[in-house]
Amino acid sequence: MMKGSKIIPKTRLLYRATMIILFASLVFAGIYAIFVSNYLILLMSSLVGIIMLLPYFFKWKYKFYIPIEIELIVVLFIYATLFLGDAWSFYARFWWWDILLHAGSAIVFGFLGFFLLYSLYTQRKIQSRPFLLALFSFSFAVAMGVIWEIFEFYVDILLGWNMQKSGLVDTMLDLIVNTIGAFIASGIGYFSIKVRHIPIFSGNVKK
Structure with missing residues (x-):
């Protein structure tokens, strides 16, 4: 029991830190896109940001909880596909x-x-x-x-x-x-x- 109680906080801490870093990169990329008039990067940054917020919406609206490990992997995949793959x-x-x-x-x-x-x-x-x-x-x-x-x-x-x-x-x-x-x-x-x-x-x- 003690072992599990130590693992879960570390996992949540990693999840929150990763989300903050990803959101920050999206914000900076969006600002950069506006200055250089690169609307593809702006579009992808906005789209990825909205998708990343969907799990919070489902938790708040429908009380549907996705394991944070799976949620983190999905978010990283979307980030790598749309933001890094297409925009960059x-x-x-x-x-x-x-x-x-x-x-x-x-x-x-x-x-x-x-x-x-x-x-x-x-x-x-x-x-x-x-x-x-x-x-x-x-x-x-x-x-x-x-x-x-x-x-x-x-x-x-x-x-x-x-x-x-x-x-x-x-x-x-x-x-x-x-x-x-x-x-x-x-x-x-x-x-x-x-x-x-x-x-x-x-x-x-x-x-």
């Missing part, structure tokens, strides 16, 4: 940036889908086997990856961007990496239930 051209500067984010996003969405069902499972609102929980998290992550590829396709057409780069090859590589990441996340969730030890989820589910 990390996709063009680093060839591995797109692969890294697709693998990371699959794991994040896999854990998120797993948490959604696991929270209902622990509250006895649904009855299911661990395999089905893992299958849902895998399917959820893969579906999110497909939706993202569709989003990239339409953004390239409507805004003239180059998010898909080489087209079919880039899309297939992204989907393959996404599937591998989804499999890893769902596998971790499955074996966590089987050994009855889920440190990430158990301390954050509202019962």
Whole structure:
């Protein structure tokens, strides 16, 4: 018990410090964008800032609590994708940036889908086997990856961007990496239930 009580404050402290640093960078980037008339950076900074505030809105409005570990990972992913990747051209500067984010996003969405069902499972609102929980998290992550590829396709057409780069090859590589990441996340969730030890989820589910 004492061990857990020490871990949680450190996790929250890390979460708050990271959020403050990210928000500060967005504010400075927004001010910089205004001075240099770079409206893409201004748009992305504002969009990422709004998305980062959504978890607080859900907590206040609907009393829906997401584990801070997952929330932090999701925020970092959005920051890396929209702010660093698009606004600051990390996709063009680093060839591995797109692969890294697709693998990371699959794991994040896999854990998120797993948490959604696991929270209902622990509250006895649904009855299911661990395999089905893992299958849902895998399917959820893969579906999110497909939706993202569709989003990239339409953004390239409507805004003239180059998010898909080489087209079919880039899309297939992204989907393959996404599937591998989804499999890893769902596998971790499955074996966590089987050994009855889920440190990430158990301390954050509202019962």
